[in-house]
Amino acid sequence: MITELKKKKNHYNINNKARLGYKDTEETKAKRIEAQKKYYANNPRLGEKAARWNGGIRRDTKGYILIYKPEHPFCSNKCIVLQHRLVMEESLGRYLRPKEVVHHINGNVSDNRIENLELFDGIGKHISYHFKLRREEKC
Numbered sequence: 001m002i003t004e005l006k007k008k009k010n011h012y013n014i015n016n017k018a019r020l021g022y023k024d025t026e027e028t029k030a031k032r033i034e035a036q037k038k039y040y041a042n043n044p045r046l047g048e049k050a051a052r053w054n055g056g057i058r059r060d061t062k063g064y065i066l067i068y069k070p071e072h073p074f075c076s077n078k079c080i081v082l083q084h085r086l087v088m089e090e091s092l093g094r095y096l097r098p099k100e101v102v103h104h105i106n107g108n109v110s111d112n113r114i115e116n117l118e119l120f121d122g123i124g125k126h127i128s129y130h131f132k133l134r135r136e137e138k139c
């Protein structure tokens, strides 16, 4: 009986700690991302000064063109933005919200001409559009 009570107490404490720790984790996460961005922006061996960077342009394994842009407010934690999103932003004259999706009309993800791009205001709409097209893999 006593051990059961002890167990319960410990269990409660652990849960409470986890709950208290949650906020810290989120804060730490944000700090870590900020630090990483600074690191990539300032480190001469990484980012735009690295040999593998061709004017800050790179392709990922799926063929998407990536741009090194540490000043972009929605860049990844490695300071990278997808080129088709930048093209869409330029034509709209505003930043895309993270939920917005840019679709490649002809399915060629490296064809980032504005006439090949279509904006969807949510991931769900984009997916259902692909279901209609029966072309799920290409974006």
Ligand SMILES: [Zn+2]
Binding pocket: 102, 103, 104, 126, 130, 138, 139
């Ligand atoms: Zn798509």
